[in-house]
Amino acid sequence: MTPDTFMTPEKIFLDGKTFIPAEQLPISEWPCVVSERPQPTLTVKDDDLFFVTDTIGNISGCSLNDGNPSMGLFCADTRFLSRLELQVEGRSPTLLSSTAEKGFTLSILCTNPRIDERLKADTVGIRREMVLNGALFEEIEVSNYSTTTVSFELSISFDADFVDLFEVRGYGRDKRGRLLRLVEPTSEEGISFSGDSVLPPQTQPHTQREESLTLAYQGLDGSVMESRILFQHRQPDYCKGYTAVWQLELASHETQKLGYRVNMLTNNKSSSTVSAAITLAQAKAAELMEEQHWVQQITRISSDKSIFNRVIEQAEQDMYLLRQSFGKHKTVSAGVPWFSTLFGRDSLITASQTLMLNSQIAKETLILLAIHQGKIDDEWREEEPGKILHELRLGEMARCQEIPHTPYYGTIDATPLWLMLYAEYYAWTHDQELLELLWPNALAAMEWIDRNTRQNSYLSYYLKSKRGLVNQGWKDSGDCIVDRKGELANGPIALCEVQAYVYAAKMRLAEIAKMKKRLDLADRWLEEAKNLKARFNRDFWMQDEDFCALALDGDGKPVESITSNPGHCLHLGIFTPEKAYSVAERLRAPDMFNGWGIRTLSSLSPAYNPMGYHIGSVWPHDNSLIAIGLRSLGLIDQALELFQGLFEMTSYQPYQRPPELFCGYERNGDNSPVQYPVACTPQAWATGSIFQLLQMMVNLVPDAQNNCLRIIDPALPESINRLSFHNLRVGPTILDLEFERSGSTTACRVAKKRGNLRVVIEA
Numbered sequence: 001m002t003p004d005t006f007m008t009p010e011k012i013f014l015d016g017k018t019f020i021p022a023e024q025l026p027i028s029e030w031p032c033v034v035s036e037r038p039q040p041t042l043t044v045k046d047d048d049l050f051f052v053t054d055t056i057g058n059i060s061g062c063s064l065n066d067g068n069p070s071m072g073l074f075c076a077d078t079r080f081l082s083r084l085e086l087q088v089e090g091r092s093p094t095l096l097s098s099t100a101e102k103g104f105t106l107s108i109l110c111t112n113p114r115i116d117e118r119l120k121a122d123t124v125g126i127r128r129e130m131v132l133n134g135a136l137f138e139e140i141e142v143s144n145y146s147t148t149t150v151s152f153e154l155s156i157s158f159d160a161d162f163v164d165l166f167e168v169r170g171y172g173r174d175k176r177g178r179l180l181r182l183v184e185p186t187s188e189e190g191i192s193f194s195g196d197s198v199l200p201p202q203t204q205p206h207t208q209r210e211e212s213l214t215l216a217y218q219g220l221d222g223s224v225m226e227s228r229i230l231f232q233h234r235q236p237d238y239c240k241g242y243t244a245v246w247q248l249e250l251a252s253h254e255t256q257k258l259g260y261r262v263n264m265l266t267n268n269k270s271s272s273t274v275s276a277a278i279t280l281a282q283a284k285a286a287e288l289m290e291e292q293h294w295v296q297q298i299t300r301i302s303s304d305k306s307i308f309n310r311v312i313e314q315a316e317q318d319m320y321l322l323r324q325s326f327g328k329h330k331t332v333s334a335g336v337p338w339f340s341t342l343f344g345r346d347s348l349i350t351a352s353q354t355l356m357l358n359s360q361i362a363k364e365t366l367i368l369l370a371i372h373q374g375k376i377d378d379e380w381r382e383e384e385p386g387k388i389l390h391e392l393r394l395g396e397m398a399r400c401q402e403i404p405h406t407p408y409y410g411t412i413d414a415t416p417l418w419l420m421l422y423a424e425y426y427a428w429t430h431d432q433e434l435l436e437l438l439w440p441n442a443l444a445a446m447e448w449i450d451r452n453t454r455q456n457s458y459l460s461y462y463l464k465s466k467r468g469l470v471n472q473g474w475k476d477s478g479d480c481i482v483d484r485k486g487e488l489a490n491g492p493i494a495l496c497e498v499q500a501y502v503y504a505a506k507m508r509l510a511e512i513a514k515m516k517k518r519l520d521l522a523d524r525w526l527e528e529a530k531n532l533k534a535r536f537n538r539d540f541w542m543q544d545e546d547f548c549a550l551a552l553d554g555d556g557k558p559v560e561s562i563t564s565n566p567g568h569c570l571h572l573g574i575f576t577p578e579k580a581y582s583v584a585e586r587l588r589a590p591d592m593f594n595g596w597g598i599r600t601l602s603s604l605s606p607a608y609n610p611m612g613y614h615i616g617s618v619w620p621h622d623n624s625l626i627a628i629g630l631r632s633l634g635l636i637d638q639a640l641e642l643f644q645g646l647f648e649m650t651s652y653q654p655y656q657r658p659p660e661l662f663c664g665y666e667r668n669g670d671n672s673p674v675q676y677p678v679a680c681t682p683q684a685w686a687t688g689s690i691f692q693l694l695q696m697m698v699n700l701v702p703d704a705q706n707n708c709l710r711i712i713d714p715a716l717p718e719s720i721n722r723l724s725f726h727n728l729r730v731g732p733t734i735l736d737l738e739f740e741r742s743g744s745t746t747a748c749r750v751a752k753k754r755g756n757l758r759v760v761i762e763a
Contacts (some may be wrong), residue, residue: 413474425510713762
């Protein structure tokens with residue numbers, strides 16, 4: 001509870017406002033319209049806000065009950081609107097068109113249903129525009145397209161359950177806080193509720209300022225959260241409960257405008273880190289200005305094919321949308337709706353994928369994760385000194401210690417991935433200042449790895465926290481670590497790709513240690529990497545399958561199943577050459593490659609499920625890492641085939657945006673890729689895979705420390721003839737590159753260069 005908040009058993013006083021528990025003051029609820037299910041949704045995001053509606057722009061209370069839990073307006077892991085429903089005479093409008101293409105704004109065109117004999121169907125045009133910018137803004141233009149005057153009632157119903165995102169996702173809670181009503185004194189005897197006439201006998205109706213409604217909730221930690229709705233343009237004629245009602249009369253071809261703004265408050269301060277605009281026009285202008293600034297900072301990529309350009313442009317825009325502020329720094333959140341926060345693994349892989357696009361993402365990610373690097377041993381949060389976090393949450397359940405995400409450290413791979421990105425970022429930027437600033441963090445991360453590999457020689461995990469993750473690699477669902485019989489493996493689990501990350505981290509950090517004249521560390525890390533490689537090729541190899549095991553189990557035995565995980569190892573150098581080629585060949589067999597991409601688990605496994613999250617689905621980021629591996633082995637045609645499948649899959653998606661994952665069903669003839677029902681979109685490392693695949697094609701090898709960029713055997717697929725990179729940054733140099741394919745050969749030329757970088761093109 002804040003210093004400006006105090007309470008009695010019946011009332012809460014906060015900065016001049018008075019609230020009472022909602023059960024003391026019942027209100028009338030406006031009926032919701034029952035919708036068909038499942039419903040497609042529209043999603044928009046701005047920094048730490050995201051908003052999910054149905055395709056008409058509504059959030060129906062009925063829809064939430066019928067299985068669309070992701071709908072709502074969310075900020076700081078809290079749902080600040082659980083209902084936002086526009087109705088015409090108590091009926092849902094008829095959809096004409098809608099789009100969330102811009103990412104931070106919804107545009108919806110709908111019309112009226114037939115209302116008895118009074119209003120013919122398709123007489124009134126209703127244009128809705130919604131924008132996020134530190135708050136939610138909506139403007140509604142209502143136009144009469146008939147030849148006579150029409151009269152009808154238009155209403156918008158609001159509600160807010162203030163549910164924690166983890167509760168929305170299905171986490172149980174023994175107890176919740178309480179909903180509140182904002183009231184104002186009317187006399188010494190009574191109080192009144194703003195907006196409704198159904199009051200206890202001792203209260204009198206209060207003439208509410210018509211321009212506002214307030215929904216409120218007090219969490220178990222004492223925090224008071226509010227959704228404050230301020231009406232703009234034409235004011236409602238009256239409010240019933242939390243429903244605003246307009247009695248509209250429109251002459252022929254007359255248009256009237258309605259609107260409102262929803263501000264989210266926690267303890268009377270903005271819940272969002274973004275300063276809210278006042279009007280929708282200002283909000284839209286602020287978003288467009290910030291987006292334009294982003295566009296000027298990134299590498300702009302274009303080709304000679306319009307559909308491919310659409311995919312690239314959407315990916316550039318989505319990387320902008322996924323950026324999120326955490327204190328003074330901003331990095332990419334993992335995905336909407338479930339993972340709109342700071343992650344370790346997801347943010348690090350995305351930052352690595354997008355170094356070619358904008359290295360600032362990597363810089364901010366490294367700094368943010370270093371700030372939160374583990375300092376103590378805490379079993380509840382699975383924190384350990386030097387360890388990089390898994391997930392940070394800000395909602396009520398985290399604040400009340402019901403979940404350990406403050407932050408939670410249950411990830412086995414984020415720490416070596418942080419070290420890998422630390423070295424990669426330096427190779428692209430030669431940022432000596434950041435290298436020195438984060439060197440102590442790098443040493444602490446390596447010490448954590450070494451401490452945790454002494455026991456069984458490999459970096460492994462097992463669950464410690466009562467509310468943590470059973471599996472702590474990138475495949476972190478509970479049913480994914482299975483053997484060849486489809487049975488769950490027992491921990492501790494040492495994943496194959498995690499050992500490859502450790503190997504790469506030691507190899508790359510050894511080079512930095514040499515540069516820093518720390519030959520003792522360089523020699524030690526190189527020797528440890530050499531020993532790890534020898535043991536890995538011996539212990540993880542399945543001779544009968546001629547393939548790498550998914551993991552070693554708690555007894556040190558291989559978890560013998562055919563999965564995509566070994567594909568992450570291909571570009572990191574931990575395999576001997578013959579084993580690397582064997583893995584590459586096996587991944588492209590029909591039980592793994594479904595025509596669109598490589599499955600997470602072989603279709604021959606007893607545990608295979610094409611709809612399973614990690615046991616048969618296909619993930620774009622998984623495949624882009626495998627494509628990089630195929631390319632590193634000189635298997636260029638195979639890597640380009642993988643690119644082509646993923647690109648064609650993406651072209652089928654709404655807005656040509658790659659999903660988090662899709663189902664593993666076989667590609668046959670003209671069938672479309674089968675969507676996974678609750679995949680995040682946009683999702684960071686799915687979006688990042690577009691840039692990683694571009695990197696795979698042109699094969700840029702930066703060495704900013706030595707002022708050099710090598711371009712090794714670039715290769716465009718047959719579907720693209722020309723590819724251009726504008727505003728590419730390597731160290732202090734900015735350059736434009738152009739690639740052109742002629743038959744099976746791709747040529748590269750430097751079109752423009754501002755700086756003295758040496759560009760070496762090797763064919």
